[in-house]
Amino acid sequence: MTKNINVRGLREILRKFDEDGYHVQATHWSIGRGGYDLQWELYYDGIPVVDCVDDEISNLCLSEKDFKRIAKIIREEYSIR
Numbered sequence: 034m035t036k037n038i039n040v041r042g043l044r045e046i047l048r049k050f051d052e053d054g055y056h057v058q059a060t061h062w063s064i065g066r067g068g069y070d071l072q073w074e075l076y077y078d079g080i081p082v083v084d085c086v087d088d089e090i091s092n093l094c095l096s097e098k099d100f101k102r103i104a105k106i107i108r109e110e111y112s113i114r
Contacts, residue, residue, distance in 0.1 A: 038103070039061055040102060040103060042059045042061065043106050044109075046059045047064065047111065050064045051110070051111070062077060064076065072088070075103075075107075081094070082103070083095070083104070083107070090104055090107055090114070092104075
C-alpha cells in the first residue's frame with residue numbers, strides 16, 4: 034500500500050470496537066472480529082492492513098513507517114505485542 038495513511042479516527046474506532054466487539058466503521062478505518070485464532074482485522078479504505086492473532090499484531094501491506102505509527106496507537110489502546 035503506497036498511499037498516505039491518515040491515522041485520524043483510528044483511536045476512536047479502536048475504543049468503539051473494544052465496546053462493540055464485532056465491527057466498527059468510520060471514514061477511512063474499519064475493524065472487525067475475525068474467526069478462529071484471528072482476534073480482529075483492521076482495514077483502511079476497505080483494504081486489510083493489520084491483523085491480530087494471540088495478542089500479536091501483524092503488518093499485512095503497510096510501509097514500515099506507517100505500520101510503526103499505527104502499531105504505536107494500537108498498543109497504546111490495547112495491551113498487545
